[in-house]
Amino acid sequence: ARALSESGAQVVCLAGYMKLLGPRTLAAYDGRILNIHPGLLPRHGGQGFYGMAVHEAVLAAGDGESGPTVHLVDEIYDHGRVLAQSRVPVLSDDTPDLLAARVLEQEHLLYVDTLRRIATGEIGLSGL
Numbered sequence: 001a002r003a004l005s006e007s008g009a010q011v012v013c014l015a016g017y018m019k020l021l022g023p024r025t026l027a028a029y030d031g032r033i034l035n036i037h038p039g040l041l042p043r044h045g046g047q048g049f050y051g052m053a054v055h056e057a058v059l060a061a062g063d064g065e066s067g068p069t070v071h072l073v074d075e076i077y078d079h080g081r082v083l084a085q086s087r088v089p090v091l092s093d094d095t096p097d098l099l100a101a102r103v104l105e106q107e108h109l110l111y112v113d114t115l116r117r118i119a120t121g122e123i124g125l126s127g128l
Helices: 002-007 023-028 052-061 096-119
Strands: 033-037 069-072 082-085
Touching: 002 023, 033 096, 052 096, 069 096, 082 096
Parallel strands: none
Antiparallel strands: 033 069, 069 082
16 A cells, blocks of 8 residues: 555555455545456455356356456455456357467557546446
């Protein structure tokens, strides 16, 4: 929290961060910490659902679609408010690797677009 504050950060953008943040950081940046998840939250989210485990779970469940989610970070894994999602079809011959590659492509596009929407005020964050 101190390093972020000293840097002048207004928004914290995580990319697949897999640890819970401490209460001081969460309080200092409440509603202004973003992360991206490789699945459609709230489905296939939470502790243990990261990386290939998400894509394996999507395929095992027989889901027809997947895709990344940009969400606010709180004290629970993959729990904060969903800001944006992008949908990716699950194809009949998908493997976890093939699905992961298509989702990752959309992650890059979605995160940049979400940040643009925050910067223009289309998506509001508390404290900005």
